[in-house]
Each structure stands twice: as C-alpha cells, then as structure tokens.
Amino acid sequence: MAFDYVVLGNKLKDARESLLINPQDSASRLEISLQEYIDIEAGTNRISGDQLVLLASLYERDFRYFVTGDYPSAESQVQEMFRRNAELSKNDRIAIQQFIRLCEYENFLEREIFQHQFVEIPNYEKYPFDHTYFKKQGEEAALFERQRLFLEQEAITNIFELIRNQGIHIFKRQLEDKNISGLYINHPFAGHCILINYLDDLYRQNFSAAHEYCHALFDSSQGQEVTYLKSSNDKPELEWRANSFAGNFLVPKQKLELDYSPGNIYVTWISLIRQIADRFQVISQVVIIRLCELKWIDEGLRKQLVKDERLVIRYNEKFDPEIPPNLSSGIREKSTYIIRQGLSWYFINLATEAYRRGEITYHKLLDMLLLTSEDGYQLLNELLIFLEVNS
C-alpha cells in the first residue's frame, strides 16, 4: 500500500501546533523554505526519512506514530488537554509529551517485558451513590478505597508506591507553571497516567498524588485534566470531590478521633497539627481543614492557624517517598536531580533490570533514562550497571 503523505502531513501539523511551534521554526529545522514546509504539511511535498526523524524529535513524538496508521498514542487526549488549557507554556507542553513517552515506556516494561498483571481499579463514576454531593462522594470513595486496599486507618507512608501498585503510571516533574499541582491522562494504551509538579512542597505532592488518583477513580471518561492550585476550573465540582477524597484518604477522620483530642490552648493546637502533619505526611493546611471538618476548629481559630509560620514544615524536615532512604549522598543528590527531570526511581529500577535480564539493549536503556551516552556511562556505572560486551 502506498504511503499516505496527506495523513502524515496532518499529523505533523497537529503535533507542531500542539507544542506552539510556528511553521517557520519547523522549516528552519529542516533547512528548507517556509513554503516547502507548508507543502509537507499539506502532503504535496514528500518528506524524506531524515526530515521526519528531525520533526519527530522536535515534536517529541515517537516516529512510529507518524509512519503507522494504528500506533496507539494518547494524541487525542493530549490535544484536548492543550486545547482546554491554552495557557500552558511551550516548555510545559514539551514536558507533558515527555511524560507521556515515559508512561509508554513504563507500560512496555511492566506489561510486555515483566508481564506484570494488575487488578483494574474501580470506576466510581458508575458507583450508585445515593446522593449527588461531590464532596461526600470523595469522602465515601476514600473510605471504600482504604477498605479495598486493606489500609485500615494507618498512615500511608508512600502514596506513590500505593498508586503504582494499582498499575497507574505516576511521575513527578518540575513544570514551569507553579500554579499546576498535577495532571491526569487516560492513555488508551498505557492506561492511567499521573504527573505531579515537583515545584510544590514535598508533602503537598503527596496530596496532589491522592487528588489525581481520585481523578483516575472517578473521571477517567474525561480523558484528561489539569489541576491548578488557584484557578476556577470549568468543572469545579470534580476538584472539590478530588480534594475531599485526598484529605479523607490520606488523613482518615476515624484515626484522628481515635488517636488525638482537641487542643486546649493555642500552642497545643500548633503542636497537634504538626504531629498529625508529620505522621500522615501532609501539609499543615490539610490537617487544619480536616480538623475543621471534625468541628474541632472554628472559623476564627482556622484563620489564625493558617497564618502561623510555626506550621510551615521545612524542606529538610520532610521525607520524599520517591527517593530510597539507603542511597549514598552522591547518588541521592543525582537521583533528586533525575526525579526533577521527570524520571522515578521505580522506573529507573524497572529499566535497568530489563537491561540486566537482556530484554533491552544498552542504548535503549540510555534512551529510556533520557541520558546521553556520555552521562549514561557515568551514572549507570555508579548504579553498577555496566555495558556487557562479548569478550
């Protein structure tokens, strides 16, 4: 069958526009005139393989998406996300595309290489709640999930691991837009994908992870969503539900009532809130909201507490569940850098194990870890991954 250059041209146009790249920049990348580039997008000027490789790299897409008709991509979900969130910067759009690639890699490693089987997560959108209160739905779903996952009332020490164990792909990455806390994409092939913005407070990230987990549980039919810290979403009720879920899931009401009692003077409130925040690894604001919901704190006290700087937990007092505690300081520093760039320690282990078992090539390992050959030699040696040569 003849190759369809018109279909390819349309894909190139959509991909370019989604990353806010103007056609002149694309033409410059290929070292051709603007008209020649426009003709490529129209399908009237046949693109060469080399040119397509350059554009696939510029547009952060797998070349397979452009040359095969049935490549299982999340293109429509991503396009919809970018359309609804037009203010997303060019760099954040690129970051989201790279995140999608990592989810696809992770899915390939988990399902095709290691044959992991996951139980499908419930779809609470279809659950017959006997009311239409979104916040209450979030609260009830948090309770159901705690029961389903046998968490009882204990603190969740690693929300990221818990989410991954459900077969959900979750990564952190520093985005330019500090107003974004996280985002969710329902990838038609890789499944539920969550990205948490690394700019946030570490404990805030835990809350964001639980929040996005709620979107996976309730809102997968939406295909995608971006959560903003301060913004009026077009569907605010979904955000109220996700916030309610996250608060109830991370800090169960029953446990608070069982293990703690209200403070009697102001300083005891400070100490109580910090204790709870440390134990459940959430920011103080979340604890204050939970205590308000329990009616332990009234509006006047709440206003006083949210402004109290003693409730700000410093960075070095927090624990990042994504970084294993047993790493040397050198590797810890590097892994923090790697995670900010968008990788996870879990993903690194998965990819390196695939290489050790002979399932992927060394060069593929470097690609997956977003490393250049030069950096790869150094970093992988520190992780005791060596290029295996025949000798």
Add this chain to the structure above:
Amino acid sequence: MKGVVAIDKCSILNLMYISRFNLFKALGYYVITTIYVELEFENAKQKYPDSFNYFSSLISSGEISKFSLDIEDLVEMSNIPQSKRASDAELSCFIVAKRIGAKVMTDDRKAIKYIQRYIQMPSSDIIQLVEFLIQAYLENYLGDYELREIQKTLKNNKFSINMDLAYEAAKRKLMMAAE
C-alpha cells in the same frame, strides 16, 4: 576494501577516547551513520561540545558519511518485531546495514543478540571494538604497548574489557603464524 560499516554513537565515542578512528580507513572500511546518531551528538552539544566537534570533524573530513533514511526505512524500522527493545538510533543503523549489505559496529552483547534474532544478520556482519582492535594489531597498525594504553583509556571511560587485550592479540598472532 573490507566493506561498509554502520556505526552508532557509543562506538564513535569509544574510538574518540582512544583517538583511533583512523583505523577504519587503515583496515579498509568505509564508515556510514544515520541522522539519529547525528541528532544524538547535536542534542548533547551544549554539555559535551568536544564530542560534537569530534563528530562534526569526522563528517566534514569524510571519515564518516551520513546515509539518508527514506520513509520506507522508518516504516521498516517500526515493523521490526520487538522494535521497542532497541533504540531508534540502533534500529536505523541495523536497517541501513541490512539494506545495503553493510556491517554494523556495536559492543553491546544484548544488541548483538537482538540483531541476530530480529534483524537476521549473520554474526560475521557484526563488528565489535575488541575484535576491531585485534584485527588492527594483526595487521600491524597497533602494537602491544598501544593496546595496553587503549585498554586503560577505555577502562577510564567506563568501557571495561574483561581480558588482557594485548595478550589475546599476541596469542592470536602466534596461532596464525603457527598455521
């Protein structure tokens, strides 16, 4: 001429570290690479300008020729079974080599297995750095002392050869003489 060889970035870097890219010409190889490899050097240009400059000089001096990919090459790359187990740069070198009957240079044991299994190229079409250096020794382009230095340099650049390269090369030379 011994033939054409398609080369990837790792192999180019190793030859850069030991300053022995000229051995290809001496041994009668014509070296080609693809846009993917060029892109890899370009993407790391800011952090590793020396690597990029080295690659650019090889291109401008004609020591490496860029072999252009067609759309059909990309379609074929995507159709290779288990294509996601190898990098796109590797796949491009493998496909081009197979298409024009060239050899491939790689040192990764897993890549070699992949080529044999999925690209169905004979092992005689795969060149490895160790064998390449021994060949250069056997043809008197390298001596014992140079091989020892090369092995040391490669080790410093995280490429360990689990044998005494000079000893192995000398052994083969003696065996050849005995034959």
